[in-house]
Amino acid sequence: MFLGLEYNTRVVLLGTTFLGCACGLLGVYLLLRRRALLGDAISHATLPGVALAFLWTAAQDAEKSLSVILMGAAVSGTLGGLTVLALRHAGKIREDAALGIVLSVFFGAGVALVKIGQHVGGQASGLDRFIYGRAAAMTSESVWLNGAAALFIVLVVLSLGKELKLLCFDQQLARSQGWPVVLLDLLLMVLVVAVTVVGLQAVGLLMIIALQVTPAASSRFWTHKLSLMLIISAMIGAISCAGGTLLSAEVDKLPSGATIVLLACGAFAISFVFGTERGVWWQFARQRRLRHQQDQQHLLRVACEYLECRSELPEAIENRSSSPVPLGDLAKQRDWSLAYLRRLCKRLQSSGVVVLGADRTIQLTPRGLTLARQVVRYHRLLEHYMVTSAEALAGQADREADYLEHGLLPEHLAELEGLLDAQSLLPPSPHPLKLTPPLSEESLPDKI
């Protein structure tokens, strides 16, 4: 497929891929330094420079005018960034207000200039490609130049990894160690300007910020490691850029900028849902698994207490198998539906803890009996602790222990055992067990 492309397209592809890498890397630090909006203001602020340079060079040849336009973008973008910093430091204005003012004023001025250009020269329509990006319109010379610049930005960001990490995490420590915090912030700003200028032709000044923020924000859903974040973000940036470039080359009139940004947004959507660290789907699955685990423990406890109430527990331990426990009785104890209960039991059966019997009963296996007694023991140790040490009422203790027992760690257990001097394997319950034999007798008929 690669070889089937025209030479020019291949070169463009290479250039934009480097651009995506640069944006992805820089974006991570921009996000961690909470400067994403500064990037937005800077990229919008390039417009008046672009428009002025365009008017200025309208009569000259294309190659020359391009370098002047890029220069104009750099100057006016830097000016915008500095205005934000100046407004914040000198004037007494909040950062968000400063950003909003600079962004809109600069962009407004740019739009006005573009309109003037259309009136005067009538050919300002060529400006569109700097606003929305049109990679296919790039000449191979400018592509090589842009690719080299993007590669340079990648190298700068990578070689300053340690300094930028410190700046983003703890600027107070950075200052006390003598790092020039203001200089590093300025450098970050200069890099944003550079990446904006580099991306002007391929992505356009309106959407370059999305290419900086989106991959970085996406990468946070996959990892808690900064090094991995950088790799993932760079990859998302590179892939969206390459994909966007290819698509816009194949499909007529498809602007590369918008395509690239849409691909990056797609990556964000996928990360948001399926990201292994923070993705909502995984979070949901994790919570569900946790709830199932807890319910399995509850089930074992209820079964054990059922046997205890009917004084069948010692016998069960001796026989290495319990008498059948009706599911209906267990479901009533915890407001479970029979269907959900059966699903829980199936899971427990597959891990060899219970055996599902005929006519809606379960039997605990030897392993199940041991586990169940352990669960009951933890629950009661906690209850006793709350009653004796926290002066909780027995009923209250039951509910709180019900919740807390799942968070018990070995060290907590050791402490509880020490405090309560609990030698017996199964301490008695501090409150009467609800599941008394008459009640279960009563409930027997409805499961025939």
Place this chain on the structure above:
Amino acid sequence: MSSENVLENFSGELPLVVRDVTVAYQRKPVLWNVSLEIPTGKLVGLVGPNGAGKSTLLKAIVDMVPRISGEIRVFGKAFRRNRKRIAYVPQRESVDWDFPATVLDVVLMGTYGELGWFARVGAKQRMAAMDALRRMEIEHLAARQISQLSGGQQQRTFLARALVQTADLYLMDEPFAAVDASTEKAIVTLMRELQRLEKTIVVVHHDLHTVPEYFDYLVLLNMRLVAAGPTKQVFTQKNLQKTYGGKLTLLEEIGEAMRLREGGV
């Protein structure tokens, strides 16, 4: 002879000398004419009510807030010429603990100052960091994400980071704030250990009950210096009354009026 030389001769190699320091945030005075000297090897409590300027004093020492007037010397020199001998531990809440970093990453940041531009962390730094983690009894947390730490573990991480800086003067901003009992004990043990090594430790502290137990030197501050000296002499009912019995309200009001007149926000 310039005034700087006089001051240098006068202070010798004392870990910390503060002379007539005044700090204001936008005309609102926070510290007024504070002067004090801290002798070597002391465990110093910096105590005063909220808004007394304790944190500001620490920040003024490490040049993080501009001072209107006054001089500060650490081991006889300006801070910027002597950075490596000072380790500053900011308040725990001053950073974002959701930052993508492990405990080891954070502790390694303590070595960045020594490393300088572009240099990478190597085996030597890593060993120093693990050693510091061991001293704070959190080596088992080295690979843990900092977002998973309890308050006490966060504070231990910060202190381990300060330890790898191998400084002679430690400035700690409220290390005891909202930590569990065992962490508090570990911090005290650490401070005593540092003291045995002839290090000087200045600690912003809130709990008056523990002052005589923890510190052998005390600075009482309430915008102005109330008293400074060995705890036994300074920790008196009278001094505490002076420190906590109402702030310098008149000065504060005048400062506020100035600020408004000059158009501050």
